[in-house]
Amino acid sequence: MKKIAPSILSANFARLQEEINEVEQLGVDYLHIDVMDGHFVPNITIGPLVVEAIKPITKLPLDVHLMIENPDKYIHTFVKAGASIITVHQEACTHLHRTIQQIKKHDVKAGVSLNPATPISTIQHILPDVDLVLIMTVNPGFGGQTFIREMVPKIEALAQIRNDYHYDFLIEVDGGINEKTAFTCAKAGADILVAGSAIFGQEDRKHAIHTIRQSIERFQGE
Ligand SMILES: O=C(CO)[C@H](O)[C@H](O)COP(=O)(O)O
Numbered sequence: 001m002k003k004i005a006p007s008i009l010s011a012n013f014a015r016l017q018e019e020i021n022e023v024e025q026l027g028v029d030y031l032h033i034d035v036m037d038g039h040f041v042p043n044i045t046i047g048p049l050v051v052e053a054i055k056p057i058t059k060l061p062l063d064v065h066l067m068i069e070n071p072d073k074y075i076h077t078f079v080k081a082g083a084s085i086i087t088v089h090q091e092a093c094t095h096l097h098r099t100i101q102q103i104k105k106h107d108v109k110a111g112v113s114l115n116p117a118t119p120i121s122t123i124q125h126i127l128p129d130v131d132l133v134l135i136m137t138v139n140p141g142f143g144g145q146t147f148i149r150e151m152v153p154k155i156e157a158l159a160q161i162r163n164d165y166h167y168d169f170l171i172e173v174d175g176g177i178n179e180k181t182a183f184t185c186a187k188a189g190a191d192i193l194v195a196g197s198a199i200f201g202q203e204d205r206k207h208a209i210h211t212i213r214q215s216i217e218r219f220q221g222e
């Protein structure tokens with residue numbers, strides 16, 4: 001079953017509660033929260049206080065994407081703030097296995113993410129342990145960038161490995177996802193489609209979610 005995760009990075013932060021309520025009522029599956037520290041990526045965005053503020057206003061699972069250096073230092077804080085999934089970047093973890101185990105000690109799902117330039121081989125050892133692998137389809141740091149088409153074979157390769165080894169992690173894609181690229185990624189094997197500007201950047205969110213849902217629904221159930 002393919003899932004949609006709107007990224008609040010493109011929401012209107014001055015009216016975040018209404019923005020979240022709106023997409024929740026339109027039947028999305030997760031809320032994607034982009035945490036950026038100005039070091040791992042050039043941008044600075046949301047911290048644990050915002051995650052904590054969002055938690056009581058939605059039933060959606062909070063999918064926290066940590067684009068920060070030293071994520072180990074903040075895992076406990078984001079767990080306490082209400083994260084349902086915590087995804088760290090392979091490139092930010094000196095001891096990735098330890099970091100993943102640290103996330104899994106808490107009652108949250110553990111994800112690992114790869115920048116476009118980082119090969120799957122760097123996370124091969126951790127694949128049996130993770131709940132989710134996030135393939136970045138843009139260079140992380142900003143919303144509204146163009147989908148990097150060369151990431152499609154990477155998604156396919158990861159889906160093939162999952163199949164060959166009977167792993168059960170979910171594959172998430174993030175960056176430049178719209179109705180067209182959502183279709184391509186779903187076909188390649190992605191389970192969760194993150195979309196920021198293609199949902200919150202649109203005036204008609206109902207139409208935006210509906211078109212993405214329609215484009216991926218032919219792969220539902222596979
Ligand atoms: O992690 C991210 C950027 O680093 C965001 O989740 C992503 O960019 C979503 O925005 P858009 O759908 O507009 O590309």
Ligand SMILES: [Fe+2]
Nearest residue numbers: 007034065174
């Ligand atoms: Fe993200």
